[in-house]
Amino acid sequence: MPTAAPLVPLAPLEIKLHHAVTMADGEPPLIAVTGKESVPRESAPHSHPPGQLLGLFSGLLTVRTDAGAWTIPTTHAVWIPSSCTHAARSHGPFSGWAVYVAPERCAALPQQPCAIAVSGLLREAVLRAAQWEVAPLDRARAQVAQVLLDEIATAPIDAPGLSLPREARLLRIASALIADPADARTLEQWAAWANLAPRTLSRRFAVETGMSLTAWRQRVRLLRSLELLAGGLPVTTVAFDLGYDNVSAFIALFRRTFGTTPGRYFAPAAAAI
Structure with missing residues (x-):
């Protein structure tokens, strides 16, 4: 079973x-x-x-x-x-x-x-x-x-998720970013790594995932940040571990996406445990 x-x-x-x-x-x-x-x-x-x-x-x-x-x-x-x-x-x-x-x-x-x-x-x-x-x-x-x-x-379908591309080279890029969300390679560098033309990568990635490569990477980082924050890591550590240049940028993006700050996000859940 x-x-x-x-x-x-x-x-x-x-x-x-x-x-x-x-x-x-x-x-x-x-x-x-x-x-x-x-x-x-x-x-x-x-x-x-x-x-x-x-x-x-x-x-x-x-x-x-x-x-x-x-x-x-x-x-x-x-x-x-x-x-x-x-x-x-x-x-x-x-x-x-x-x-x-x-x-x-x-x-x-x-x-x-x-x-x-x-x-x-x-x-x-x-x-x-x-x-x-x-x-x-x-x-x-x-x-x-x-x-x-x-x-x-x-019920409203509104929780942030990640659509995965199906084309093998695009999936290779997506898998690499999931493994290391802090990877800061540019679109041109990813295209060369996957043996794709930059314009082809940009167009096909958006078609298959509904997001640009940049927006998709930001979503990967935000979802990973939830995992790290749930594990008790400080907000500053999470921000730098995920490749953000400064903590303020991470907090601002987190607030725009989830409607609250990283420090307050798990307060209700923590009280319920």
Whole structure:
């Protein structure tokens, strides 16, 4: 049986987690589980027939698929369609949740992996559903399950993610930047490294990722900064480790992207651990 999620299930939920990955005909339309861990955890690439929504009560999570990668805080969750290969990694201590949706109920949900904003209603519905035994739903529970499905279907898709290029040379550049976000090579230098004309690199990278190479590199740095900040590194250290010329530039870009400063970003999550 493949690993189901980058969450460590609490002992009473082990049977429920097994059912979540092997949901059979006649079982509930969705199963919710919760889990927590005091150390980082990682799941290898895997897939399962149920669709899956992954979120957190506290901490930070990175989810990767063939289509891209998302690093999400507690305010967001990642939707993974039925049978989509994915891997996940937590950064530091975390408390999280997952909702598994029966394959036949995934048709009305997003067909591509994406990150969504988590509403208070969605979070409360997850907490309610996580208390259920694996059994056919009565009317009241069926209504809560439908609320969950509706929230997944209509939630805003607005968390910062990374679309990966598919062309081999572009993917080689993208992989190098993910491995070392501080790499400051210019577009011309990257083009020479990948044996591409600069104009071709610029045009094709934008077509395949929806961003310029410069904007994509900034997104890589910001997502990596979330990981480093969640690990407890000081803001100044994070800024210089990621190649920013000064701390003020990093803080300003972080604020424009996430709506708050790096020093305050994890305050709610830290209080919840």
